[in-house]
Amino acid sequence: MATLRDVAREAGVSVATASRAINGLGNVTAPTKAAVMAAVKKLNFVPHSGARSLTRRKTDTVGVILPDLFGEFFSEIIRGIDLVAHESGMHLLLGNMHGSTHETAAAIAAMRGRVDGLLVMPPDLKPELLSDYLDPTLPTVLLNYDAGSLDLPFVAVDNYRGAYAMTEALLAGGARQVVHIAGPKHNRDARDRQRGFVDAMAQVGGVRNPAILPGDFSEESGVKAARLLVEGQLPADAVFAANDQMAVGLIAGLAESGKSVPGDIMVAGFDDIPLARHLNPSLSTMQVHIDRLGSTAMMLLLRILRGETLGAASATILTPALVARGTTGGVAAARTSA
Amino acid sequence: MATLRDVAREAGVSVATASRAINGLGNVTAPTKAAVMAAVKKLNFVPHSGARSLTRRKTDTVGVILPDLFGEFFSEIIRGIDLVAHESGMHLLLGNMHGSTHETAAAIAAMRGRVDGLLVMPPDLKPELLSDYLDPTLPTVLLNYDAGSLDLPFVAVDNYRGAYAMTEALLAGGARQVVHIAGPKHNRDARDRQRGFVDAMAQVGGVRNPAILPGDFSEESGVKAARLLVEGQLPADAVFAANDQMAVGLIAGLAESGKSVPGDIMVAGFDDIPLARHLNPSLSTMQVHIDRLGSTAMMLLLRILRGETLGAASATILTPALVARGTTGGVAAARTSA
DNA sequence: TTCGCCTGTGTAACCGGTTACGCTGTGAAC
DNA sequence: GTTCACAGCGTAACCGGTTACACAGGCGAA
Known part of the structure; x- marks a missing residue:
């Protein structure tokens, strides 16, 4: 697989220039950019998202942790999340706590460095435990869970x-x-x-x-x-x-x-x-x-990731009909x- | 968030030792290991999976690209995949082609550097196009798709x-x-x-x-x-x-x-x-x-990732009853x- | 005592990108 | 003809881990 250095060498420029050309940053002349792009095509270069996310400190991915994946309920939630995520070019990393507390901790821990934010649905977890597991620096929205004492945004059904x-x-x-x-x-x-x-x-x-x-x-x-x-x-x-x-x-x-x-x-x-x-x-x-439960939570998370401060809006209650x-x-x- | 260097400093050892202690590689004395572990606890250290996967050249994640996420069919597939993936400590990165050819290419490209292998279900894509999009170096199993001319392993329903x-x-x-x-x-x-x-x-x-x-x-x-x-x-x-x-x-x-x-x-x-x-x-x-469709494909992919060579076994046909x-x-x- | 080996640990390179900063050369302003 | 600003580009550090290799010390064998 071709790396950025390969592209740079092929185009006869430095990695910095190659990077700028590929990402459309301004300071590159048209001919240089063309040369880089030609090299990209020729070598079939696709940027390595893992490496990129390491320096950018963002992964364009959100982690979704659900208690289970069984049945239409969860597929609808995922669909709702995906709908919004997709619009913003975000990817979904699925975690499954398989009903066990221990797995929950593992699932959450495994997300570090892989995601920019978390969507968690912990229907039978005590708040104290949950706050132990969660990384306070990682934006997190709770699904179908009134955080109560925890000061976390959530979307729930009434x-x-x-x-x-x-x-x-x-x-x-x-x-x-x-x-x-x-x-x-x-x-x-x-x-x-x-x-x-x-x-x-x-x-x-x-x-x-x-x-x-x-x-x-x-x-x-x-x-x-x-x-x-x-x-x-x-x-x-x-x-x-x-x-x-x-x-x-x-x-x-x-x-x-x-x-x-x-x-x-x-x-x-x-x-x-x-x-x-x-x-x-x-x-x-x-x-x-159910899909709205997912999409609403995802929208909430996106706003947090964008740096918006949401006061009362951080708690959303959906009323069933x-x-x-x-x-x-x-x-x-x-x-x-x- | 604490990094490995922080842990090393706290424990009074080098990063190499810290890394070895954390990953359970042999050559670390018990007291040293204990000191490192204490530092891990104290600083609440969780390894950064992104960085780790960069050097390890494996991500412990497989990409799943589906045409859509609607309905029980897909939720069952995902459940089947997850079942097997979970046993092997693999994570699932969801991609959705949303029915468009262009999106398919994007979804596949976005996976580079994020996954060790790919599970793709392209029900209405021409094989030639598909092979254009796929990265030949990335192990890929096709779902419900008889590759025909393409020489790719697949699982399909008869x-x-x-x-x-x-x-x-x-x-x-x-x-x-x-x-x-x-x-x-x-x-x-x-x-x-x-x-x-x-x-x-x-x-x-x-x-x-x-x-x-x-x-x-x-x-x-x-x-x-x-x-x-x-x-x-x-x-x-x-x-x-x-x-x-x-x-x-x-x-x-x-x-x-x-x-x-x-x-x-x-x-x-x-x-x-x-x-x-x-x-x-x-x-x-x-x-x-349907779940077996997913789990079988995932098992196939795992075997490929393990380096097993599968001859005829690479094409699996499930017969409906x-x-x-x-x-x-x-x-x-x-x-x-x- | 000396040599060699083995164990435990540290140094530094590396994975593949991004980007701060420095350098060069051009045209405008003086 | 200088000086200066600035655009275009390159060098190298960095993100946070892993790991090849070097090195020190301890021990048994010769």
């Missing part, structure tokens, strides 16, 4: 208000006994959604200790919840699952037990994954523009129904 | 045989007039699937010029195909869509026209996206382990049905 709104809607739709399927215990999203549910039940429904079934955001745990519900003879006329994935499993489980949705029992989810509208009946849910569909009897079944 | 098998199955299931909804014209997957369909129709069904409707892999184009089919009064008792996405649209469109699936008409897709089994009736399709479900009357409707 899980609390979303859950509150959905619960309210179920009650308004005639449900009296609403059961919640919770997400993983340590997951902040899950906890906030549960809080929203509990508060809405108390404040709007006048119910003190609403039933809550355990879950872990997986489809399987939704199936299990259906079993618990039916076998446990839990009185319920509506179930609000903490995410769509569990709602999908729940509906399958209810169908096996001969329960009809929404006839016997209404079902609602959270996230509005693409699958939601294709179910039959289609799934009522809280629509989160209620989408009433078939499983709450809100609208006719999706058109995919036969 | 689209031809998959389509052939599905068409055969439809015919065996009693269909006589099978219509194909094709994918984008320049897309190799789409073309191979169409060939498989045409050949099977001729060889197994004895049909010379089977009907083929245009499509572009989008759900929308499936809906359009349904319209063409019904309004055009095309005689058909089965439709084989070149991918699941279009099959989904097709089913929706047929439902709108009052056609029942599989009663009036059977439907089959290709890919087995997660949504497929959740439809009602569930979608018959060719199962492609037929999954008969509701839309071909093959099995009972999915359990998500009410």
Whole structure:
């Protein structure tokens, strides 16, 4: 592979001149520049980004650290990030914490020297730990994580208000006994959604200790919840699952037990994954523009990298929108129904 | 941020010793090593990967260049790649060609000096162009792309045989007039699937010029195909869509026209996206382990990077498996049905 | 005692770019 | 005819690591 020195030699100039010519800095005459460019073409020279970033002290890359890469949720986030990053000529370096705290530290450490900034989504990490791992000199935006005590910019979904709104809607739709399927215990999203549910039940429904079934955001745990519900003879006329994935499993489980949705029992989810509208009946849910979560965070990071100071703008909360569909009897079944 | 020199100074040793201690090279006494490690802790030193990769001439990163980042297909590929990469301590640098040829060249060029190898998926690029863009010194594995004349290792899905098998199955299931909804014209997957369909129709069904409707892999184009089919009064008792996405649209469109699936008409897709089994009736399709596409390619690349020479092994073809479900009357409707 | 080897450590070159600074030669101003 | 500013270009230091090579000291063998 040709280096800049090779190009300089070929063009009969110094490396400094070659560098200036290639990067379009002013002080190079047209003929000199032409000679350099000819050498570049001839030798097929492509600048070594690693070396360049070493002196420039910028890499034009941002690190993205996600808890997992599974499912549409993450692909949407990445797509949103990429959209904005691409516009600014930034690259994306993917890190995956694979659920382990230790891996998280490693993933973050490995980013040093490779990226100009970090986008981190640590749904089940304690703030103190997180601040230990993060490099304070590296611009960082948190995804879906209210930093709280940490003084870091973040973009989050208003899980609390979303859950509150959905619960309210179920009650308004005639449900009296609403059961919640919770997400993983340590997951902040899950906890906030549960809080929203509990508060809405108390404040709007006048119910003190609403039933809550355990879950872990997986489809399987939704199936299990259906079993618990039916076998446990839990009185319920509506179930609000903490995410769509569990709602999908729940509906399958209810169908096996001969329960009809929404006839016997209404079902609602959270996230509005693409699958939601294709179910039959289609799934009522809280629509989160997942890609916007990513793109907003990326825009925030870009502004920080540009040196802008963002005061209150550093905390962005996206409010999910209620989408009433078939499983709450809100609208006719999706058109995919036969 | 502390550098190696800082650590060396703090520990009272030279940079060489510090480097050796940190990297666990043998020739360092225990007390010296301890002193260095103490300095590392104290100064919070994290090696600068950029600088390190400059001398080591390896980056522990592979570049992944995909045509797009939309939908579950790509998220699954990335997940498969990440799974293997992570095991080997490799990082993933994402490049996106955003559908444009020019961007493709830029994406590939930007990788120089940042990665040790490349995973490229160029579904609608001509081989000659591709070889122009690629750096011959950079180990590269092609995804879902039979390099043909190019002498590059690749991992691909046997689209031809998959389509052939599905068409055969439809015919065996009693269909006589099978219509194909094709994918984008320049897309190799789409073309191979169409060939498989045409050949099977001729060889197994004895049909010379089977009907083929245009499509572009989008759900929308499936809906359009349904319209063409019904309004055009095309005689058909089965439709084989070149991918699941279009099959989904097709089913929706047929439902709108009052056609029942599989009663009036059977439907089959290709890919087995997660949504497929959740439809009602569930979608018959060719199962492609998309994540394996990614992980296999990554394993191939790793072996090349390790210096292994792989002869015939450099071309891997994954054969998709037929999954008969509701839309071909093959099995009972999915359990998500009410 | 002397030689040689081996171990632990330091010096400095190097990876491939960028850029501060210094040098040269030209034309304008005096 | 000097002086000066400035444009164009080259030299060399630098980014932050790795590592070839040199070197010092300790030890066993001759």
